[in-house]
Amino acid sequence: MSEQRLQEAIGTLKESGVRITPQRHAVLEFLLNSMTHPTADEIYKALESKFPNMSVATVYNNLRVLREIGLVRELTYGDSSSRFDCSTTEHYHIICDVCGKIVDFHYPSLDEVESLAEQVTGFDVSYHRLEIYGTCEKCKALATQKH
Numbered sequence: 001m002s003e004q005r006l007q008e009a010i011g012t013l014k015e016s017g018v019r020i021t022p023q024r025h026a027v028l029e030f031l032l033n034s035m036t037h038p039t040a041d042e043i044y045k046a047l048e049s050k051f052p053n054m055s056v057a058t059v060y061n062n063l064r065v066l067r068e069i070g071l072v073r074e075l076t077y078g079d080s081s082s083r084f085d086c087s088t089t090e091h092y093h094i095i096c097d098v099c100g101k102i103v104d105f106h107y108p109s110l111d112e113v114e115s116l117a118e119q120v121t122g123f124d125v126s127y128h129r130l131e132i133y134g135t136c137e138k139c140k141a142l143a144t145q146k147h
């Protein structure tokens with residue numbers, strides 16, 4: 001699905017003068033193909049058979065590089081480990097309370113909230129964050145099975 005996005009991302013890497021190592025390429029490709037906002041650990045587990053010499057630290061390091069040039073967003077929710085998102089277009093997240101899965105959804109950007117907050121408080125708003133929490137379909141199904 002994402003061959004074109006991969007080529008675009010590689011173009012961005014080249015423009016930023018970042019070296020494209022096979023591991024970096026693999027991390028990027030995995031993120032582009034995954035809709036699940038994986039943790040560094042999950043990326044590591046998915047790629048370790050392909051790169052037996054790669055460590056979790058290498059994965060982190062590659063993710064940091066990709067984040068610095070704006071190809072990847074790091075998501076921190078609560079105190080669970082960071083998850084990584086390759087979609088840098090505006091979208092919101094809904095998060096499963098049970099398994100921690102994050103799903104994208106699109107909704108018109110809530111710009112009015114920002115201007116209202118500015119008017120009411122006198123702040124200059126830089127950004128806002130909105131998360132919705134609930135139970136995902138899979139966890140709902142599991143819960144019904146148990147009863």
Ligand SMILES: [Zn+2]
Binds near residue numbers: 137
């Ligand atoms: Zn769930």
Ligand SMILES: [Zn+2]
Binds near residue numbers: 085091092093103104
């Ligand atoms: Zn997302």
